[in-house]
Amino acid sequence: xxxxxxxxxxxxxxxxxxxxxxxxxxxxxxxxxxxxxxxxxxxxxxxxxxxxxxxxxxxxxxxxxxxxxxxxxxxxxxxxxxxxxxxxxxxxxxxxxxxxxxxxxxxxxxxxxxxxxxxxxxxxxxxxxxxxxxxxxxxxxxxxxxxxxxxxxxxxxxxxxxxxxxxxxxxxxxxxxxxxxxxxxxxxxxxxxxxxxxxxxxxxxxxxxxxxxxxxxxxxxxxxxxxxxxxxxxxxxxxxxxxxxxxxxxxxxxxxxxxxxxxxxxxxxxxxxxxxxxxxxxxxxxxxxxxxxxxxxxxxxxxxxxxxxxxxxxxxxxxxxxxxxxxxxxxxxxxxxxxxxxxxxxxxxxxxxxxxxxxxxxxxxxxxxxxxxxxxxxxxxxxxxxxxxxxxxxxxxxxxxxxxxxxxxxxxxxxxxxxxxxxxxxxx
Amino acid sequence: xxxxxxxxxxxxxxxxxxxxxxxxxxxxxxxxxxxxxxxxxxxxxxxxxxxxxxxxxxxxxxxxxxxxxxxxxxxxxxxxxxxxxxxxxxxxxxxxxxxxxxxxxxxxxxxxxxxxxxxxxxxxxxxxxxxxxxxxxxxxxxxxxxxxxxxxxxxxxxxxxxxxxxxxxxxxxxxxxxxxxxxxxxxxxxxxxxxxxxxxxxxxxxxxxxxxxxxxxxxxxxxxxxxxxxxxxxxxxxxxxxxxxxxxxxxxxxxxxxxxxxxxxxxxxxxxxxxxxxxxxxxxxxxxxxxxxxxxxxxxxxxxxxxxxxxxxxxxxxxxxxxxxxxxxxxxxxxxxxxxxxxxxxxxxxxxxxxxxxxxxxxxxxxxxxxxxxxxxxxxxxxxxxxxxxxxxxxxxxxxxxxxxxxxxxxxxxxxxxxxxxxxxxxxxxxxxxxxxxxxxxxxxxxxxxxxxxxxxxxxxxx
Numbered sequence: 001x002x003x004x005x006x007x008x009x010x011x012x013x014x015x016x017x018x019x020x021x022x023x024x025x026x027x028x029x030x031x032x033x034x035x036x037x038x039x040x041x042x043x044x045x046x047x048x049x050x051x052x053x054x055x056x057x058x059x060x061x062x063x064x065x066x067x068x069x070x071x072x073x074x075x076x077x078x079x080x081x082x083x084x085x086x087x088x089x090x091x092x093x094x095x096x097x098x099x100x101x102x103x104x105x106x107x108x109x110x111x112x113x114x115x116x117x118x119x120x121x122x123x124x125x126x127x128x129x130x131x132x133x134x135x136x137x138x139x140x141x142x143x144x145x146x147x148x149x150x151x152x153x154x155x156x157x158x159x160x161x162x163x164x165x166x167x168x169x170x171x172x173x174x175x176x177x178x179x180x181x182x183x184x185x186x187x188x189x190x191x192x193x194x195x196x197x198x199x200x201x202x203x204x205x206x207x208x209x210x211x212x213x214x215x216x217x218x219x220x221x222x223x224x225x226x227x228x229x230x231x232x233x234x235x236x237x238x239x240x241x242x243x244x245x246x247x248x249x250x251x252x253x254x255x256x257x258x259x260x261x262x263x264x265x266x267x268x269x270x271x272x273x274x275x276x277x278x279x280x281x282x283x284x285x286x287x288x289x290x291x292x293x294x295x296x297x298x299x300x301x302x303x304x305x306x307x308x309x310x311x312x313x314x315x316x317x318x319x320x321x322x323x324x325x326x327x328x329x330x331x332x333x334x335x336x337x338x339x340x341x342x343x344x345x346x347x348x349x350x351x352x353x354x355x356x357x358x359x360x361x362x363x364x365x366x367x368x369x370x371x372x373x374x375x376x377x378x379x380x381x382x383x384x385x386x387x388x389x390x391x392x393x394x395x396x397x398x399x400x401x402x403x404x405x406x407x408x409x410x411x412x413x414x415x416x417x418x419x420x421x422x423x424x425x426x427x428x
Numbered sequence: 429x430x431x432x433x434x435x436x437x438x439x440x441x442x443x444x445x446x447x448x449x450x451x452x453x454x455x456x457x458x459x460x461x462x463x464x465x466x467x468x469x470x471x472x473x474x475x476x477x478x479x480x481x482x483x484x485x486x487x488x489x490x491x492x493x494x495x496x497x498x499x500x501x502x503x504x505x506x507x508x509x510x511x512x513x514x515x516x517x518x519x520x521x522x523x524x525x526x527x528x529x530x531x532x533x534x535x536x537x538x539x540x541x542x543x544x545x546x547x548x549x550x551x552x553x554x555x556x557x558x559x560x561x562x563x564x565x566x567x568x569x570x571x572x573x574x575x576x577x578x579x580x581x582x583x584x585x586x587x588x589x590x591x592x593x594x595x596x597x598x599x600x601x602x603x604x605x606x607x608x609x610x611x612x613x614x615x616x617x618x619x620x621x622x623x624x625x626x627x628x629x630x631x632x633x634x635x636x637x638x639x640x641x642x643x644x645x646x647x648x649x650x651x652x653x654x655x656x657x658x659x660x661x662x663x664x665x666x667x668x669x670x671x672x673x674x675x676x677x678x679x680x681x682x683x684x685x686x687x688x689x690x691x692x693x694x695x696x697x698x699x700x701x702x703x704x705x706x707x708x709x710x711x712x713x714x715x716x717x718x719x720x721x722x723x724x725x726x727x728x729x730x731x732x733x734x735x736x737x738x739x740x741x742x743x744x745x746x747x748x749x750x751x752x753x754x755x756x757x758x759x760x761x762x763x764x765x766x767x768x769x770x771x772x773x774x775x776x777x778x779x780x781x782x783x784x785x786x787x788x789x790x791x792x793x794x795x796x797x798x799x800x801x802x803x804x805x806x807x808x809x810x811x812x813x814x815x816x817x818x819x820x821x822x823x824x825x826x827x828x829x830x831x832x833x834x835x836x837x838x839x840x841x842x843x844x845x846x847x848x849x850x851x852x853x854x855x856x857x858x859x860x861x862x863x864x865x866x867x868x869x870x871x872x873x874x875x876x877x878x879x880x881x882x883x884x885x886x887x888x889x890x891x
Contacts (some may be wrong), residue, residue: 080500087547091504091551091552094456095455205797281820303436303440306440306441310440313448316451317450317451317454325562330623
């Protein structure tokens, strides 16, 4: 019995969780948990503060990683076999459709959530000092997510994949000087073919996931170093404070020793240096508003994790990922459409190739990256930032409208056709 | 709050577990397992004793598949159609019935979908029968299955399927190539037909289209050729057999049975007798072909048929654009051809041809082969309807020399021409003269002009 206890102790090496020391040691003695602070601000735990969109995005990524690795066991990245492997997944691999559906819906979900996460961060002004660069990292993560989704789009090697990538890479080739070469390097040729499939596969399973993992680590680390999630800096209304205090209040199951803790607090320091820290610091008053990450933050994250997983699973049970005919370079569907998140771009391209395909997206990305350096207004209060919030809302709505028009309102020849009109294409 | 969140977490975990179980249950209960169970019960009925019955019933469910790398397909049809090669299942209900009359085409070697169509990889009924969105080739109706013979047997006669040869003959003689490309040769007014057998078009659609193009495809530019029902059926068969599927060597060798009979037919069709003799019987402008297969190797003969000028620079022999197996068939015929054969062939062709006549004959071949006859008619009579073109139809070529010089006609063939319109405000005429300079050599075009002029002269004389 003693031996078992000793072994357990040698693994966890922390005090019991009933003590404050145990709760904080759970976090900072554990390599996986210590990206959390030992204590978190109460208001940041509120669902409506962040909607946990960053977490949801990360959990979707975990789903994608696991299902993706499983899918790799059944996939050969060369032309006719790739499509045959899709059919095998559909018809003979045990739970193959479920696996592929999960990967597909989680991928679309990640594109959506990473975008919503960006909107939330923008709305709360969380890209402002000291978090400017983390916003940039976030934009890079958004681009990597789109890249992952786009490269994965080709892999089933059906008509949908083939023509979406053909259209998508054509949009890229409108860039002056380098566009054509860029497309050629990406495709390993002038058209989407064997070489393109292999390159997209390598990008999809090795290059882009590695990059996104590396940047995610940076992203999380900086969130942590910048003092966790940004809290609203404007004064809280009294009644809100009231409701926040109920989180972790003494009558809840885990007793909270807020009052007398400060006397026997201990600090471990690596080095004592002079000068002020660049990070947000916590005043003793603010510290009163914090609770231990265990269990308050962890249980919420666990709930969000399971909600994400069950949502994706439910979708996968009832909605099948699309799979069209085998890719046929000789047969162009009319209209050939890029993946939905690029349909806004395609819509712009249909009006002007250079402006819509190159200038607008380049400006959009540059503007997004530059936001924290352009917006010098120190206030994060929405009331003080009306203009920029309206501008951002316009950017979001314009994107959505273009995507909706491109997805649902474009028929053969890219003519404006409402979705409720059935078009018979191609009289012969 | 905290307690409720914990409860929510556990509840959601249970939901996730339930979802996984539901997905596993869904994956574990495919319809093919039910079919296999029913089949085992059917088989067990025939067993003499309880032990044997139990042994049959204990067979674990499994996917049956025929791997056919040579045909680029995997057929899992036998997962449900379990009695296909079991003669005792002759009277069993579908899907277990024995497939009689397969001959050499046993399912383990050929699978099912190469003849029947459908989706071999699928293991659910609707998907396997191809009656789903995004599958090009659903199961062929019983009446049309034999059209699939032409997928491998590309040339010559397929025993029991005269429709195929007849359809091919119609295609080559009615000028379909004037508008349609097949294997890279032909016009571009209509759709390319190289993959027509692998498109989603149903046989019924094709047949209706041949009988009345506009009835199934509104606004179609295709003229109504007034085919009979049988001809429409023949052409439909031929269309269904057109795929450009890559096949392994085993199946490619099956692509035709190049027999001397087909060779003889080609010998007549291509008018070899107008230059060649066999054993002294026939024309003298080309070499006598008696024993030619002993004088030259197979490869030499094949090369000679592909490109005569390469073997004999300056050779007057035209290129005939014969497919591999057609050349084999011709050589096979030459190996056994006797002077008597030629006598019987010549009974309809009394005299040998002069070099001018050879050029005219080659022009006539090209005129037919590249589909000019489709619009201008086999007798140059024209008359195919072309709304809003001047005269409302494709012009006859019988009086072309009255309006044009030979060079002008050659220029029109080379560059193509849009016909003058009746009503400039109306829609453009659906048919136009395509440009042929990238398809035909100058020599070919000159020959066609020679052929046209030969017809003009005849007409004038008869005036």
